Amino acid sequence: MYTEKVMDHFTNPRNVGEIENANGVGEVGNASCGDIMRIYLLVEDNIIKDIKFKTFGCGAAIATSSMVTEMVKGRTLAEALEVTNKAIAEALGGLPPVKMHCSNLAADALKRAIEDYQAGQAS
Amino acid sequence: MIELRKVYLDHSATTPVRPEVAELVREYMTRCFGNPSSVHSFGREAKAGLTKAREQAAGAIGAHTEEIIFTSGGTEADNLALRGAAYAYANKGKHLITSAVEHHAVLDTCKELEKEGYSLTVLPVDEYGLIRMNDLRRAITPETILISVMHVNNEVGTIEPIEEIGALAKERGILFHTDAVQSLGKIPIDVKKMNIDLLSASGHKIYGPKGTGFLYAKRGIKLHPLVFGGGQERKLRPGTENLPGIVGLGLAAALAVREMDMETARLQKLRDYMIKEILEKINDVQLNGHPDIRVSSNVNISFKYVEGESLLLSLDMKGIAASSGSACTSGSLDPSHVLTAMGICHEVAHGSVRMTLGHDNTEEDIKYVLEALPPIVDRLRAMSPLYQQNRKECAGCTLKK
Ligand SMILES: Cc1ncc(COP(=O)(O)O)c(C=O)c1O
Ligand code: FES
Numbered sequence: 001m002y003t004e005k006v007m008d009h010f011t012n013p014r015n016v017g018e019i020e021n022a023n024g025v026g027e028v029g030n031a032s033c034g035d036i037m038r039i040y041l042l043v044e045d046n047i048i049k050d051i052k053f054k055t056f057g058c059g060a061a062i063a064t065s066s067m068v069t070e071m072v073k074g075r076t077l078a079e080a081l082e083v084t085n086k087a088i089a090e091a092l093g094g095l096p097p098v099k100m101h102c103s104n105l106a107a108d109a110l111k112r113a114i115e116d117y118q119a120g121q122a123s
Numbered sequence: 124m125i126e127l128r129k130v131y132l133d134h135s136a137t138t139p140v141r142p143e144v145a146e147l148v149r150e151y152m153t154r155c156f157g158n159p160s161s162v163h164s165f166g167r168e169a170k171a172g173l174t175k176a177r178e179q180a181a182g183a184i185g186a187h188t189e190e191i192i193f194t195s196g197g198t199e200a201d202n203l204a205l206r207g208a209a210y211a212y213a214n215k216g217k218h219l220i221t222s223a224v225e226h227h228a229v230l231d232t233c234k235e236l237e238k239e240g241y242s243l244t245v246l247p248v249d250e251y252g253l254i255r256m257n258d259l260r261r262a263i264t265p266e267t268i269l270i271s272v273m274h275v276n277n278e279v280g281t282i283e284p285i286e287e288i289g290a291l292a293k294e295r296g297i298l299f300h301t302d303a304v305q306s307l308g309k310i311p312i313d314v315k316k317m318n319i320d321l322l323s324a325s326g327h328k329i330y331g332p333k334g335t336g337f338l339y340a341k342r343g344i345k346l347h348p349l350v351f352g353g354g355q356e357r358k359l360r361p362g363t364e365n366l367p368g369i370v371g372l373g374l375a376a377a378l379a380v381r382e383m384d385m386e387t388a389r390l391q392k393l394r395d396y397m398i399k400e401i402l403e404k405i406n407d408v409q410l411n412g413h414p415d416i417r418v419s420s421n422v423n424i425s426f427k428y429v430e431g432e433s434l435l436l437s438l439d440m441k442g443i444a445a446s447s448g449s450a451c452t453s454g455s456l457d458p459s460h461v462l463t464a465m466g467i468c469h470e471v472a473h474g475s476v477r478m479t480l481g482h483d484n485t486e487e488d489i490k491y492v493l494e495a496l497p498p499i500v501d502r503l504r505a506m507s508p509l510y511q512q513n514r515k516e517c518a519g520c521t522l523k524k
Binding site: 054061 | 428429430432433436440449450451452454456458469470473505506507508509
């Protein structure tokens with residue numbers, strides 16, 4: 001049911017955990033099945049220096065979380081905001097149709113975390 | 124490379140066909156291939172096989188041979204029982220009673236009948252998945268024609284009080300159907316003693332072929348057929364019989380009942396050992412279903428803060444096959460209706476894993492599972508944003524939709 005890439009990211013997820021001095025945190029719950037993902041960002045000079053995640057969810061949710069962190073680490077915030085859930089799914093070699101919603105979780109959590117960072121900067 | 128150990132713990136989903144059953148099925152596909160309706164020797168030989176299978180099926184539940192209708196499985200047996208009786212007795216009343224924890228083959232059929240103009244009461248269950256007799260008594264109206272409550276629940280293994288239900292139904296003159304798909308061969312069944320009017324059984328849960336099953340319908344009970352054609356199965360299930368499947372089902376049922384006492388005792392020991400060890404070794408877990416009023420093969424445990432599908436995937440990588448009531452595994456993305464009906468919150472249902480034991484499982488297998496499980500749970504919990512947040516257990520069930 002899952003591609004090798006998905007299984008790889010599920011088995012050896014990249015960037016799991018928390019960042020103690022994070023300056024952006026985003027948490028989203030999945031309306032479809034009730035899962036939760038949290039992303040921690042450390043942003044310096046508009047660049048994502050470090051990113052970590054924690055996810056409570058299915059194999060696809062964990063794999064997309066892992067993948068999104070890999071895709072945006074070292075990127076500018078503007079670049080990170082362009083990452084869509086479709087792009088994440090594609091980077092994983094595709095997801096089963098019933099699991100597409102799980103990739104929304106990752107994209108949304110990232111967006112929230114960036115918004116949280118930007119709100120912190122504005123104040 | 125050493126081969127990965129394989130441990131199949133999903134016997135409530137399906138079972139492997141026993142070699143002696145497979146052998147017989149093959150014989151009835153190749154050598155005894157006749158049509159039981161034919162007059163010649165090929166037909167007579169086939170007919171003899173059909174008759175024997177009917178005796179075996181009837182014998183397994185204390186029924187008469189003419190009370191057995193072979194079907195394509197448990198689902199069809201449930202449909203024929205419910206719709207067949209509902210249509211045949213519509214002139215007597217149009218109220219049906221069932222329980223919230225039934226298999227979809229019963230629940231969805233009842234809901235379909237509701238759309239067709241029948242009224243339906245779905246009995247709630249307690250925290251263990253048991254219906255309460257008082258709820259049932261209160262639900263009965265002069266219009267009630269049928270009560271359908273399963274014998275053993277397929278997800279949590281809870282054994283419903285079917286003997287009491289049978290007695291009550293008899294006293295009130297209401298038909299009683301039970302889905303015995305998960306109890307046949309595991310718990311003694313005597314349809315006469317238990318006052319069961321209609322009973323569904325399935326072959327592939329008892330080491331028989333898939334796509335086989337039967338409905339027991341007590342003598343004198345009228346059923347409306349769901350399909351029309353030839354005169355087979357007293358016109359209640361027309362069409363040339365799936366003879367290879369039927370003889371396989373018959374033998375599987377006979378063997379299951381013959382070996383029941385020994386196998387039940389063996390599995391119960393394994394089950395209790397497994398439950399005890401998991402509850403002791405891993406924190407924040409809970410047993411789903413009743414601790415004692417439980418079928419010998421079922422272990423259902425919720426590992427809090429972990430999602431079931433990711434647990435299943437991890438177990439599968441260790442060669443261990445199980446299933447889950449998690450929303451993420453359901454296709455519909457809803458958590459198990461059984462766990463929900465038992466009042467188990469979304470968060471805990473999410474982390475539920477069902478492991479169902481069977482013939483091939485040994486103590487070694489269970490030890491292997493008990494060793495594999497804790498590191499898997501630890502790994503997933505370390506990834507979970509829900510773990511170690513000092514949140515109160517199920518605080519407000521944050522995960523509710
Ligand atoms: C309680 C119960 N009823 C009915 C069925 C359906 O049986 P079958 O697969 O033979 O149609 C099952 C099997 O999943 C079951 O567990
Ligand atoms: S997170 Fe629930 S289905 Fe993927």
